[in-house]
Amino acid sequence: MKRKYLLLIIILNLFIAVGYFFENKGVGFTQLSSDLYNSIPVCYKIDDPSLFKNDLYLFDIENVKYYTPFFIQTIRFFAFLTGGDYLLGMNIFATILHLVYGISWFLLFYKVLGKFSIALFLSVLIRGIVWLPGLEIWGISDLWTMMPRTVYIAFMPIPFLLLLYKTRTTFYSASFLIGFLFNLHPVTGMGGSFMFVLFVLLASYFYTIKIGTKNFIIAAILLILGMLPFLSTYFLMTDTVANYDLLEYKEAFSARIPDFFADPILFLGLWVKFKTLFFLLPLLVYLGYGLFIDKEHKKPALILVMISFVTILMFSLSVYFENGINHLLGLNLRMSFQMIRAQKLAILPGYFALGFLVSIAIKRIKINSVFFNFGIAIFLLCLLFSKETFFKKVPFFRDDIATSIFPDYHLFFLNPSEKDTDADKMLSYIDKNTPSDAVFFGNCIIRSAAKRSVVLDGKGASMLIEGNPVELIQWNKEKKYLESLTEIQKIIFLRDKKNVTHIFSTKALDGNLRLIHSQGKFRLYKVL
Numbered sequence: 001m002k003r004k005y006l007l008l009i010i011i012l013n014l015f016i017a018v019g020y021f022f023e024n025k026g027v028g029f030t031q032l033s034s035d036l037y038n039s040i041p042v043c044y045k046i047d048d049p050s051l052f053k054n055d056l057y058l059f060d061i062e063n064v065k066y067y068t069p070f071f072i073q074t075i076r077f078f079a080f081l082t083g084g085d086y087l088l089g090m091n092i093f094a095t096i097l098h099l100v101y102g103i104s105w106f107l108l109f110y111k112v113l114g115k116f117s118i119a120l121f122l123s124v125l126i127r128g129i130v131w132l133p134g135l136e137i138w139g140i141s142d143l144w145t146m147m148p149r150t151v152y153i154a155f156m157p158i159p160f161l162l163l164l165y166k167t168r169t170t171f172y173s174a175s176f177l178i179g180f181l182f183n184l185h186p187v188t189g190m191g192g193s194f195m196f197v198l199f200v201l202l203a204s205y206f207y208t209i210k211i212g213t214k215n216f217i218i219a220a221i222l223l224i225l226g227m228l229p230f231l232s233t234y235f236l237m238t239d240t241v242a243n244y245d246l247l248e249y250k251e252a253f254s255a256r257i258p259d260f261f262a263d264p265i266l267f268l269g270l271w272v273k274f275k276t277l278f279f280l281l282p283l284l285v286y287l288g289y290g291l292f293i294d295k296e297h298k299k300p301a302l303i304l305v306m307i308s309f310v311t312i313l314m315f316s317l318s319v320y321f322e323n324g325i326n327h328l329l330g331l332n333l334r335m336s337f338q339m340i341r342a343q344k345l346a347i348l349p350g351y352f353a354l355g356f357l358v359s360i361a362i363k364r365i366k367i368n369s370v371f372f373n374f375g376i377a378i379f380l381l382c383l384l385f386s387k388e389t390f391f392k393k394v395p396f397f398r399d400d401i402a403t404s405i406f407p408d409y410h411l412f413f414l415n416p417s418e419k420d421t422d423a424d425k426m427l428s429y430i431d432k433n434t435p436s437d438a439v440f441f442g443n444c445i446i447r448s449a450a451k452r453s454v455v456l457d458g459k460g461a462s463m464l465i466e467g468n469p470v471e472l473i474q475w476n477k478e479k480k481y482l483e484s485l486t487e488i489q490k491i492i493f494l495r496d497k498k499n500v501t502h503i504f505s506t507k508a509l510d511g512n513l514r515l516i517h518s519q520g521k522f523r524l525y526k527v528l
Contacts (some may be wrong), residue, residue, distance in 0.1 A: 005116050009123070013102035016127075019407035021095045024143045026416025028424030029087065029449035033144040034459050040086055041447040042067060043076045054439045054499050055453035056460040056475065063467035066234045070183045071148040086448075087143075094146045101140045101154035102127065108157035111164050113355045115362075117369070117376050122355050124380065128401035133270035134261065134341040141404035148185035155181050156192050163200070168215065175219035179226025186230050191311060191342030193223065198307055206299040234466075242332040249332065249469050252476035256461045261337040264316035271312070271343075278401075279350030283308060286353040289360065297356065304349035311346045315339050334466055384409075422520030424449075426504075429517050430524065434502060441494050442504025455498045456482065487511060495527045502526060 024031065032040075042064050044051055052058035078089030106123035113119055129139040140150050159181065162174035178196045182189030200219075204211050211219075242249070253262075260266035283305050290301030322336035362372060382397055384406045391397040411419070420428075427449035430440075437453075440446050444459040454460060456479055464472035478498075482490055491511040494500035503509065503525040513525040 001110060001116065009103060009106050009120065010099075012120075012124075013099050013106075016102065016406060017095045017098035019409065019412070020098055020142065021091055022413075023407040023409075023411045024091050024094065026414075027087065027143065027419050028421065029427060029445055030421050030423045031143050032087075032090070032448070033147055034444065035147045036090075036144075037444045037448045038459060038463055039068070039072060039075065039148075041451070042072050043079065043086070044447075044451050046072070046076065051436070051451055052447070052453050053437065054455065055447070056455050056457060057463040057467065057471070058447070058453070060468075063471070064463055066466055067463065068148045068183075068185065068230075069233060070229070071151060071185070074151070090143060090146055094143055097146065097151060097154050098140060101150075104154060104157040104161070108161050109352075109355060111161055112352060113359055115355075115359055117373050118355050118358050118362075121358070121376055121379070122351055124383070124405060125401075126351055127405045129404040130275075130347065130401055132344040132347065133267055134344065135258075136341050136344040138344060138347060139401070139404060142407075149188045152181055152185040152188045152192065155184070156188075159196060160199070163196070166209075171211075171215065171219060172222055176222040176226045179223035180229075182227045183230040186234070187338045187341050188345070189227075189230075190339055191315065191345035193227070194314065194342070195307055195311060195345055195348070197223075198310060199303070202303045202306060206303060242330065244470050244473060246332060248473045248476075252461075252469075252472045253334075253337075253465060255476050255479065256458060256465065256472070257337060261340060262319060264319050264340065267340055267343070268312070268316060279347040282350050282353040282357055286357055289357070294360075297360070300356065301353070304353050308346045308349040312343045315342045332469065334469075337465075422522055426517070426519040426522040426524065429519065430502075430504070433517070438501045439499045440502050440504055441498070441500045442502075446504060452502075455494070455500060491527060500527055 029037075041052065041055075041058055045058050045061055045064075049061065057063045074093065075086065075089065078093045079086045080089075082088040082092065102123055105126050106119050109119035109122045110116065113122075126138075127140055129137055129141050129145070131137055137145070137149075138153070139145065140154065159174040159178040162170040162177065174196075178193050182193055197220075200211070200216075203209060260270060283301075286297065287301045287305050290297035290299075318339040319336040322333050322339075325331065326333055361367070362369075382391070383402055385391065386397045386402045386406070387408055387410075391402075396402055423445070427445065430446065430452065431450040434450070434452065436451070439453045439455060441455055442457075444454055444457045446452050446454050447460070456475065461472060461475045464475060482493060485493060487509065488511045491503075491509075491513060494503070495512070503513065505523050505525065506521045508523070509525055512528040514528060515523060516526050517524040
């Protein structure tokens with residue numbers, strides 16, 4: 001590849017990365033995801049153990065020791081660089097991640113397809129946000145997408161890229177690296193590691209590559225060694241012995257987690273949507289082309305289809321496998337509701353199939369390279385302006401997969417005050433005008449935006465599923481009891497039993513309360 005082409009890729013991704021930096025400069029905590037509303041308070045607790053003494057899950061740091069320690073330390077590092085400003089730190093981290101994401105995926109597509117324009121097209125397309133079964137997403141965009149799963153998929157192409165150089169050293173290096181990346185987001189990492197091993201097995205079978213038993217065993221050991229930081233932390237910090245009522249735990253689990261996470265059939269049904277065709281159709285068309293038109297493409301087509309199908313199958317079966325172990329050994333392993341989400345990686349072969357089909361079309365139709373490159377340029381311009389009113393009626397360009405790729409240039413030069421929502425202003429008021437040991441009943445965002453304890457929220461309860469099942473059961477009991485009370489009784493219960501001092505709500509409330517501040521639809525009450 002010529003240097004000027006690589007420079008073009010760097011400039012394009014730098015444009016996107018810096019653009020998002022300016023778009024997100026000065027935004028409030030409302031622009032983050034609910035996952036970050038759980039992650040950032042963990043950082044606060046590590047920095048200052050005196051915080052969150054009455055919080056639902058952060059009253060004890062032991063409840064979150066299992067929780068993606070690599071990501072937590074990364075957030076803390078960038079906050080340290082910015083003098084403790086977690087939002088600015090996240091924005092700088094996001095800028096770097098945008099660069100890594102775009103460049104790493106381009107290099108992998110280029111290595112596989114050997115065509116600069118097609119690799120450029122796919123490396124941009126794979127940025128777009130895709131909503132997937134299990135409340136999962138694929139892609140990278142605004143600050144809210146800066147989650148552990150996004151960090152993982154930004155680096156995921158690198159071990160596959162090393163693998164394709166086909167030397168013993170790169171094979172070993174790739175094996176260790178894919179295992180090490182698992183620590184960034186174990187849920188996505190399980191899927192990535194499985195696909196890595198499956199690709200090695202399928203490629204060695206279809207192309208009769210002699211890996212050798214010794215080399216395969218060494219690679220497997222290196223992969224597991226890479227995973228050890230998380231595995232050791234998780235299994236040492238997570239109690240699998242069920243010293244509590246399993247029926248009560250399952251009831252509490254169901255109160256927080258949708259049923260389809262524990263039911264593979266229901267989960268598989270979530271794939272039956274029209275948008276799934278965007279990834280399924282290229283796979284099926286490419287398979288048909290390889291089987292019936294050009295046998296040269298038969299093997300890569302079979303490999304892509306099998307990787308996609310087997311990934312969905314294996315992570316669906318993980319639920320039944322875990323249930324069997326728990327039943328036989330009287331344990332309460334609780335990983336399959338996470339593992340089933342790794343099915344999302346099944347969309348990846350679709351991007352590669354699309355790339356192969358575009359390459360075939362160019363060759364068979366004999367499209368002039370200048371004409372095709374012009375088409376790519378027009379496509380990029382349409383993506384750049386896809387947030388404009390005109391494109392809201394245009395299929396594909398009106399959807400998230402297109403509108404989320406480039407930053408919104410309308411927001412580049414707004415003052416921070418113009419980016420503040422009513423919720424951000426209310427959260428700033430809470431941070432500045434309530435005691436540091438105040439206890440809130442309300443939205444989980446209060447933890448990250450104001451460093452205050454929150455009780456009985458649903459998002460916080462997610463941290464207890466693996467971190468403290470006994471407390472999860474207690475959360476469910478108290479939540480159910482609270483729902484059975486009158487409005488006045490609720491306030492008394494929250495004050496006397498949960499030490500609540502403030503209520504954050506969008507409703508007008510009565511009882512032993514005093515309205516101390518309002519901002520738009522948001523109200524802050526002091527419990528009397």
